[in-house]
Amino acid sequence: ELIRKQLLAIENLQYELNVNISALASLVEALNSNKYIVTVTETLRGYEFGMNDGSIIRIYHGEKGMKGEDGELKVPLISVRDSSDGHVYWTMDGRFVRDGAGNCMRADGIKGATGDKGEQGGQGAPGGIPRMQIDMVSGMWEISSDNGKTWELTGVKASGKKGEIGDTGPDGPDGPTGEKGEWGGGILAPHGVEVQNGYVEFTLQDNKKIRLPRILPWRLVFPGGMDYEMRTGEAKQIPFVISGFGGTPSIYAVGDNGWLAEAGPVDEQAGEGFIGVVSPACESVATVLVLLTNGEGKCTTYFLHVVSR
Structure with missing residues (x-):
């Protein structure tokens, strides 16, 4: 054993x-x-x-x-x-x-070894382990x-x-577990x-x-969901929570089919903000496009589905 x-x-x-x-x-x-x-x-x-x-x-x-x-x-x-x-x-x-x-x-x-003229040199090999x-x-x-x-x-x-082996003696009770x-x-x-x-x-x-x-990629979470129903001509603030670190995030919002959308200011301390949305004067179905960029060329897209009645 x-x-x-x-x-x-x-x-x-x-x-x-x-x-x-x-x-x-x-x-x-x-x-x-x-x-x-x-x-x-x-x-x-x-x-x-x-x-x-x-x-x-x-x-x-x-x-x-x-x-x-x-x-x-x-x-x-x-x-x-x-x-x-x-x-x-x-x-x-x-x-x-x-x-x-x-x-x-x-x-x-x-x-890596240098290639012949007109060819790119080979990729470097990893160091030995x-x-x-x-x-x-x-x-x-x-x-x-x-x-x-x-x-x-x-x-x-x-x-x-x-340790040296001692003489064999009678069995005794088990001692405490050693360090x-x-x-x-x-x-x-x-x-x-x-x-x-x-x-x-x-x-x-x-x-x-x-x-x-x-670097934790930046992301948006919309606590109220991604689907909203509004009255015609109504203005609404759709809240979001932003989390992540590394880079400088920016948020943009664009409406279509007569809808207006704009990203509001972000409370950096709380990590909260909103998308301001204004529905048109008539009944309409549209998508509000929300873009989140990290300042390093990477972009994440979110879609808010909106209806005015």
Whole structure:
């Protein structure tokens, strides 16, 4: 049972560590590509961040490792470091991670090859992502710089020393549950995710910070619905609630078939406003077009269906 628990803990730890290393690579790539976060979801195991390109970055916060008779599982500190050449490189316990040729592994993209004259150069390839696993013979962490084809021992023991085995004595009552070990598998410091309206800041275990912009698309909600019946020649204010952040939103309204429509002022504190609508002097059916722009070229359209009798 003890061996089974240890193997399960090792498998989970290796899986979470490699997912987190990939997540860290995605954060660096997002930072360099000017991507931004649109959704933040906290899960039982960590966080999921939805990006504006549709991709999802998952980060596990790691569970506490086993301690005491189970042995304490320890994880090397994986991080990234800026260099004087303008690139970002992988580090392990503060030292640069090197590939099979002895070169430092870049965590950002590698520039694509230049095409022939008249052709566009190839797209840059992503930087290499190291993989980690525990060598069951030596009990040490080993690292691969070629996606698992070859592995190199890191010299970092994966398990702490167990206590000496005492003489066998009579069975006694179960003692209290032992203290668990340090956080394992996580690349982030405890409470290393700070979610704000305009950004998300990630604090790594070595206190390096990565900040990505967070933009929630602007949207309108009409509490009274989208269908309205009015008397002929009547003026009405149709309320809406606006929410989101990032960019500067603008609202426009246009009527047709004799209807007049105009967006009123927005109470930025309350996030509320209205569309002013005036029906024609005769019975009519029309659509009021409401346009919401975010100041960055993106536009959302809403349709208010109106009837005058």
